[in-house]
Amino acid sequence: xxxxxxxxxxxxxxxxxxxxxxxxxxxxxxxxxxxxxxxxxxxxxxxxxxxxxxxxxxxxxxxxxxxxxxxxxxxxxxxxxxxxxxxxxxxxxxxxxxxxxxxxxxxxxxxxxxxxxxxxxxxxxxxxxxxxxxxxxxxxxxxxxxxxxxxxxxxxxxxxxxxxxxxxxxxxxxxxxxxx
Numbered sequence: 182x183x184x185x186x187x188x189x190x191x192x193x194x195x196x197x198x199x200x201x202x203x204x205x206x207x208x209x210x211x212x213x214x215x216x217x218x219x220x221x222x223x224x225x226x227x228x229x230x231x232x233x234x235x236x237x238x239x240x241x242x243x244x245x246x247x248x249x250x251x252x253x254x255x256x257x258x259x260x261x262x263x264x265x266x267x268x269x270x271x272x273x274x275x276x277x278x279x280x281x282x283x284x285x286x287x288x289x290x291x292x293x294x295x296x297x298x299x300x301x302x303x304x305x306x307x308x309x310x311x312x313x314x315x316x317x318x319x320x321x322x323x324x325x326x327x328x329x330x331x332x333x334x335x336x337x338x339x340x341x342x343x344x345x346x347x348x349x350x351x352x353x354x355x356x357x358x359x360x361x
Contacts, residue, residue, distance in 0.1 A: 182282060182314045189284055192216050192262040193318040196286070199226040199239065200264045200325055206231055210329050213243040213263040215256065215280075222259065223247025239263060240271035244278050255279045264322040266293030266315060272301040275311060282312045286322025 182189075192214055199212025203226040215223035225242030229235060240263055248254050260282040261275060266289040275283060283295055283302065294301045295313045303310050 182284070182312055184314060184317075188219065189262070189314070189317045192221070192260075193264070193284065193286055193322070195221060195224075196239075196262045196264050197318065197321060197325065199224060200322075203227045203239070204325070204329050210325050211239040211263065211265045213239040213261055215243050215247040215259050215261050217247075217251070217256075217259045222250045223261075236270065238268070238271050240267050241274055244274055244280075248278070257281065260284060262317070265289050265326065266295050266297055268292045269294040269299070269301060276302065276307055276309050279309050280311050282314070284314045284317050286315075286317055287319045287326065288315055 195214045196212040199214065200210035201212070203212060204210035206228075208227040208230050211227045213223075213225045214221045223243040223246035225239040225244070225246060227239050228237040228242060231237075240261060243261060243263075244256065247256055247259060256278040259278075259280055261280055262284045263271075264286040266285045266287065267275065267283060268289070269292075272283075272294040285293075285295060288297050290297045292298065296315060300313075301307075302313055
């Protein structure tokens, strides 16, 4: 994959817009689009909080949307653009979907499995592998995540401690998003 292909920035901008929608809904701002033949065929944004679903990651929602659009679970000829490096679960789903390539914005040193914690996408024992390109619009993707967590921490600092769900002491928030 050519890092300088202007299409990468265009598709990542679409993923960033979905990540902004996620942030506006109180979700960790991660967005994903799946592209085939220079057309978006799948879209997704984080929905874990909204749906109270631990697997409602942007990538999985985009995979499901693309499969419906294409009428096939095999996403041959498709590339996913996602603002944050996919986790092990999402990387595994991308392998199962037969995706051709993953382009991500910022690395996730605490959860990413497309190079950070591991490289599941190129494991020799799997029957499918895909290429990965990281760092596309990386600063914008990282800044979006940092701003979200900064605002969340500030909100928790000003909220009184309670024993109720959602109280300031109920959820750990990273002090800063790592650079990628």
